[in-house]
Amino acid sequence: MNAKQMIEENNQKREQLTVDNEKYYSDLMLYIRTNWQVSEQHTEELLLELLDHLLEGQKEGKTAIDIFGETPKDYADQLIEQLPEEKKRSWFPFIATLFVQIISYVLIIRGLVLLVFPLFTEVNDQVNIFSLLITTIFLGVVVAGVVRYIFKVIHRSIFEENKAAWKDPVKVGAVAAVSMGAIILLSVWLPEIGPSFHFTWWLSLLFGVVVWSISKVFKRN
Structure with a gap:
């Protein structure tokens, strides 16, 4: 089985666990999974x-x-150390899919704004190629950084004792907000160098839907 098939089987088999065992x-x-030190295939096989071992034990009470054992973190660390590291998991498919989804949302929202706002005020639908290129590259870097940060926060906090439930969401929210602010400021402050083109509301909506559909294909694969 490939990793995706094993994940699906894992999800189905976990339904057989008791509440405490499932937790x-x-x-x-x-x-x-959030360690990302080995290949996805090796991780899902492990x-x-x-899970099969736990289900067998559960049948015996x-x-x-x-x-x-009573220290799952120590046990998990021992397992991770034993896994082969020669083929580490690739971040690219996951981040690329997320990046494409974000681009689709931006295009759709832009199209809706350009459709509605002209009813109340004058709106410029021109897009500068230089600004678009730099902003897109910066967005990709930010998405990769934020995703990596989120996984690190989750990984560190899973077995953390006496943790406040609000801390991790606040940390992630603050990083996401600062990142979004940086993207907006960059797009505003960048000088318009070189050619620009008209990108109407319906084209923005159309491209947004197409890109969103592509992201769904990537996600299924």
Whole structure:
């Protein structure tokens, strides 16, 4: 099976776990998946093996603590150290899909703004090629950085004791807000160098829908 098939099987089999065992295993699974130190294939093979082992033990009346121990973080770290590192997981497919989705949302929102705002005020539908190129590159870098930061926050906090539930969302929200502000400021401050072209509201909506459809194809694959 490939990684996607194993993830689907994992999702189905987890429904057979008791509430406590599911909570224990889900934390273990999320911690290992967000480590990103090994290939996705090796990660999912390990997780499916652990799940099968847990399900067998559960039939005998054992709990996840009985099988894996009272310190899941230490156990997960030992497992990660034993996994081969020669083929690390690629960030590109996930980040590329997310980037394409964000571009589609921007195009759709822009199209709606250009459709509605002219009813109340004058709107310029021109797009400068230089500004567009620089902003798009910067957006890609920001998306990659924010995604990596989110995974690190999740990874660190899974087994953190006595943590305040609001801290992680506030951290992620602050980073996302600052990043979005930086993108907006860059697009406003960039000088318009070189040619520009008219990009009407209906073209923006059309391209937005097309790009969104492409992102869904990437996600399925």
